[in-house]
Amino acid sequence: MKFIVFLKMVPDVIEELKIADDGKTLDSNWIRMKLSECDENAVEEAVILKEKFGGTVTAVALDAPELDDALFNALAKGADKAVKIVGEWKDVRSPAIAEIFAKYLRDNYPIDNQTLILSGSQSIDDIEGELVYYLGELLNLPAFGVITHVDYDAGQNRISLVKEFAGGLRGEFESEVPAVIGIQAAEKPPRYIPIAKIRAIMKSASIEEVEIPLDGIPSGAVIDKLFEPETSGKAEMLEGSTDEIIEKLIGIFSDKGII
């Protein structure tokens, strides 16, 4: 099997986020980027699948600050190849990201009936998990999101999947290969890699760079305004003795027309 995992970096919310002067983007001097948590799970799932069924894992990611660390980490976990997609696009959202990933595949990675495409589902900038569906549509492949379990039947060359729905429901799906799968959680939490191993990989491994030109990349949704949550109402603390508080409460209730 050939497992290809598409990854992207998202703002690290451990750091305080600041809105840039244009009022539409995050201040890039202030933010740090990290691999989206569901993408970390997608890497883990790809490596688990490789360990179970054999094959290779290729991690492909959109260029961003601190991306190299994330890619070396993926290599240390068991990915065979790491690719950084560079280009002049900026601040792209899921429809455009899907377009970039699809373009990469068309030019660099022949899809056959042994190819499984994975990505994280519902990262903080892909809250509906739309990325994998856009990608499936562009590649004309079946796509599944919010997947928590993947199994492969080599004889039939089919995969079976478990998808989580709201309200604690689960659905089981079967599909042919190739397919696009959005991972919400890997079978096991992402494994720990000793830092010595990551540092050794940094010295020995290399990251391939592929440029995807700007032409034909749709901008997708455009952000008009970015703003911090606004307070709509406030809680009022009533102070005083019990009788005084009761008095104040009655006043409030009658003002509001409740009594």
Added chain:
Amino acid sequence: MIVELDAIRGVTLDTIYDSSEGTLIQTCIQCGTCAGACPYGEYMDYPPRRIIKMLQHGLIDKVFNTDSMLKCVNCYACMMKCPREIHLTEVLLQLVKEQTVIKLPVVPPELQKALENNYRYGNPMGESGRKRANWVQTSTVPIRILSQNPEPVDVLWFVESYPAYHPRGQDTCRAIAKILSALDVDFAILGNEEKSAGECGLLSWESGLAEALVDYNMAILSKYKFNRIITSDPHALDAFNFRYKMYGFKPNVTHIVPFVMQYLDKLKPMLRKTLGYSVTYHDSCCLGRHNNYYEEPRTLLKSIQGVKLIEMVHNRINSICCGGGGGGMWLDTYFKSQNMERLSDIRIREAIDTGADVLAVVCPYEIPRFEDALKVAGYDKKMAVKDIMELVCEAMED
């Protein structure tokens, strides 16, 4: 007793017998003192004595496949009691621990998170590195941050993560700042540039993480001119005294307690307030057993008016670990899952038995660990946990 750093540089389990440490290990008489001294020895498939035997028989690989070394809290009890003076905690157990973490099928999640956080953010709690010096704004005395004012300074205060981020650690920091200022010490901190010193990376068997942190801090420290380093964290003291020295960085480092003791004559007249506490003192493993500072904290406590010092049953070299070392700080849930009692819960019962009002400590791990243990014991209204520096500062108030 402390190992010669040159003798163990680059030593691995495969080459250990070619070193002087290997020669020492071969003299082991299998007396079992180490296993008996170990606070978690009864829970280990392979306590230190058996580890030595397995090494001698070429069966050390078997030890890696158990969680024995996950249960080692690096308290130095085995090492200090060994009649052959084998450097168990410093050398052999560390090498075995390193292999254990590489072979563990699953690293306990709490520990994994702490190690990953240390690598990415430079602190185990996963706080933003940009907030490391935020506590400075709450100090009542000015604190110089070197990146803002890089002039040479006499004393560089390496704050460390728990003091910098934990609310109770910050209480200790404010107290230290006040004391240093009152003593007219020319001091400064690294502020947001500082990251964990790396001792707990090393002693929770993550030599790669320790190396990354050591490399980073050495580069930062080399930017500034200072005469000496102080720290309130005995684990950072250990990191500087052992790991950094092995990498060729040999600063003059002191823990805040022996440092303040150098100024005792000047300090004493400032301790005007009578506290009226009975106090019991918990010997930190790193400061006590490993660095031999047993009397300095006690002398400092006795210098405070109205402090009556009561010893716990186990004190000085026999002190029982709080359970926070060697990665234990992030293994409480794992230990619980193995039906092991937290060492802080065991130790706090000894503190309670003294009837003291205050448990005095000198390590930033100990405040949260013992405050939790007091709550578990239902004794948190009757006893307070305080860093010695907090007590000194309290006595300085008018």
